Amino acid sequence: MNRISSDPFSADHDAVHAAASAQTVAEVNVEEAFGIDELFFSRTDGRGVIEAYNEIFVRVAGFAGSELQGAPHKIIRHSEMPKAVFWLLWNGLKQGSPVGAYVKNKTKEGKYYWVFAIASPIEGGGYLSVRLKPSSPLLDGVQDLYREALEAEKAEDLSPEDSALRLMERIKELGFPTYAMFQAHAIHQEFEARRVAMHKPQFADLSNINTISDNAAKLRHELNLLSEKFHNAALLTANMKIFAAKLPVGRSTINEIAKNYDLMLRDIQNHLKTLHVEEEYEGLWDASRDQNSFFMLCASHLMEELCVNFEKEGCLGGKTSKSEETRTLNRLRNDYKKQSIEAVLHGIQSALTIQRRTEFLRRMILGLSTIRIACRVEAGMLRDSAKGLDNIVGRLDGFHDEVEAHLAVIQQAVNAILKGVDRSITGQPEAA
Ligand SMILES: Cc1cc2nc3c(=O)[nH]c(=O)nc-3n(C[C@H](O)[C@H](O)[C@H](O)COP(=O)(O)O)c2cc1C
Incomplete structure (x- = not known):
C-alpha cells in the first residue's frame, strides 16, 4: 500500500x-x-x-x-x-x-x-x-x-479481511448490526464522556436528537407490543362467530358485528405494519438515521473545536502552510456540519410522519371501539337468549383497555419526539 x-x-x-x-x-x-x-x-x-x-x-x-x-x-x-x-x-x-x-x-x-x-x-x-x-x-x-x-x-x-469479518461478528453480538452503527455509538460515548470530564454544558442539537432517538425507540417497542395484541385479538372475533352460530335469535347481527370488527382489526394491523418498519442494513457502512445524526453531530463539533484550537497553535514545520491547512480543516468541518444538518432534517421529517400516522391509528382504534359498543348494546338487548355474550364483550372491553394503555404511552413518546423536533428547529437545549 x-x-x-x-x-x-x-x-x-x-x-x-x-x-x-x-x-x-x-x-x-x-x-x-x-x-x-x-x-x-x-x-x-x-x-x-x-x-x-x-x-x-x-x-x-x-x-x-x-x-x-x-x-x-x-x-x-x-x-x-x-x-x-x-x-x-x-x-x-x-x-x-x-x-x-x-x-x-x-x-x-x-x-x-x-x-x-x-x-x-x-x-x-x-x-x-x-x-x-x-x-x-x-x-x-x-x-x-x-x-x-x-x-x-x-x-x-x-x-x-477475514479477521475484520470475524471482529464484525463479535461487534454484531454486542448489538451493532454494522461497523457504522458501532462507530456512531462509540463517537457519541466518547464525545459525551469527554464533555463531562471537561465540565462543558450539553450541546443542544445532540441532546435533542438523543430525546428524539430514545422516544422513537420507546415508540417502536410499544408499536411492537400493540401489533402482538392485535394479532391475538383475531381470536376474540372467532369466538364471537362461533357463539353467534349457536344463537336462536340475533345470529346475523352478531355475525355482522364480528365481521366488521374483523375487517377493522385487519386494517389496523396493516396500518401498524406501515408504522413499524424493521430497519435493514447492508454492508459495513450503513447506519440508522439516528446513529448517522449522532456521528455527524459529534464529528462536526470536534472539527469545530479542532479548527478553533488550530488557529491558536504556532506555525507548522514541514512542507505545509498554516493557512492552507486551516482551509482544509474548515472545509471538512463545513462538510460534517452540512451532513449533520441534513441528518437532523431527515429525523424531523420522519418524526412528523410518525406523528401523522399515530394520529390516524388513534382514529381507527376509535372506530373499532364503536363496533365494540354496538356489540355491547346487542348483548344487552339479547340478554337472556344470548347468555355468554357478556363474557365475550367483557373480553373485548379488556382488550380495548389494554390498547388504550399502549396508546397513552405511544402518545407520550410522540409528544416527547415533537418537543425534541421543536427544540431542534429553534435550537433550544433539552430542559434540564
Ligand atoms: C488518515 C489516516 C490515519 C491513520 N492513523 C493511523 C494511526 O494513528 N495509527 C496507525 O497505526 N495507523 C494509522 N493509519 C493506518 C496506516 O496507514 C496503516 O494502514 C497501519 O498502520 C497498518 O499498517 P500495516 O498494515 O502495514 O501493518 C492511518 C491511515 C490513515 C489514512
Whole structure:
C-alpha cells in the first residue's frame, strides 16, 4: 500500500528510515499522557503517507516534525493492534465513508497511547484523521475484542479481511448490526464522556436528537407490543362467530358485528405494519438515521473545536502552510456540519410522519371501539337468549383497555419526539 520512493534524497526516503527505526524501538508498557482537552490531527495522501499534522501530534508521538512529514502512518503502529482494524479503516475510507476507530499507537520511545480517531476522505484526495483521548467505559470492552482478534490473527494466520469479518461478528453480538452503527455509538460515548470530564454544558442539537432517538425507540417497542395484541385479538372475533352460530335469535347481527370488527382489526394491523418498519442494513457502512445524526453531530463539533484550537497553535514545520491547512480543516468541518444538518432534517421529517400516522391509528382504534359498543348494546338487548355474550364483550372491553394503555404511552413518546423536533428547529437545549 505504501510504496515509497527509493531516491535517497527524497523526503519519502527519510520517512522510510524514520519508520524503520521506529519499528525497531522496543515497546514499553508505559502510557504517554496527553490531556482530555487535546485534539490532534494528521493529514495523509491517498496511500496513508503523512503530509500535515498539528503540534500536539508531534509532541505526543515524540517524533520531530521532519520525521513525520512524508512518513507512512505505520510509523506509529503498535504491535498490539490487530490488522482487522486497519482493514476496516481502509475499507471505509476507500468507499468514501468516514471511519471512527479506537487505535493504540506507539511513540518514538516505544510508549503507548490510545486514541479514538475519526478519519475521513477529504476534498482533493487524501485523508484526515482527528483524534481524542478515549475516556468512556467502552474502551475496556474494545481492548478485549482487539486482544481476541490479535490472538486469532496469530494462531490461525488470518488475513486482515477475514479477521475484520470475524471482529464484525463479535461487534454484531454486542448489538451493532454494522461497523457504522458501532462507530456512531462509540463517537457519541466518547464525545459525551469527554464533555463531562471537561465540565462543558450539553450541546443542544445532540441532546435533542438523543430525546428524539430514545422516544422513537420507546415508540417502536410499544408499536411492537400493540401489533402482538392485535394479532391475538383475531381470536376474540372467532369466538364471537362461533357463539353467534349457536344463537336462536340475533345470529346475523352478531355475525355482522364480528365481521366488521374483523375487517377493522385487519386494517389496523396493516396500518401498524406501515408504522413499524424493521430497519435493514447492508454492508459495513450503513447506519440508522439516528446513529448517522449522532456521528455527524459529534464529528462536526470536534472539527469545530479542532479548527478553533488550530488557529491558536504556532506555525507548522514541514512542507505545509498554516493557512492552507486551516482551509482544509474548515472545509471538512463545513462538510460534517452540512451532513449533520441534513441528518437532523431527515429525523424531523420522519418524526412528523410518525406523528401523522399515530394520529390516524388513534382514529381507527376509535372506530373499532364503536363496533365494540354496538356489540355491547346487542348483548344487552339479547340478554337472556344470548347468555355468554357478556363474557365475550367483557373480553373485548379488556382488550380495548389494554390498547388504550399502549396508546397513552405511544402518545407520550410522540409528544416527547415533537418537543425534541421543536427544540431542534429553534435550537433550544433539552430542559434540564
Ligand atoms: C488518515 C489516516 C490515519 C491513520 N492513523 C493511523 C494511526 O494513528 N495509527 C496507525 O497505526 N495507523 C494509522 N493509519 C493506518 C496506516 O496507514 C496503516 O494502514 C497501519 O498502520 C497498518 O499498517 P500495516 O498494515 O502495514 O501493518 C492511518 C491511515 C490513515 C489514512
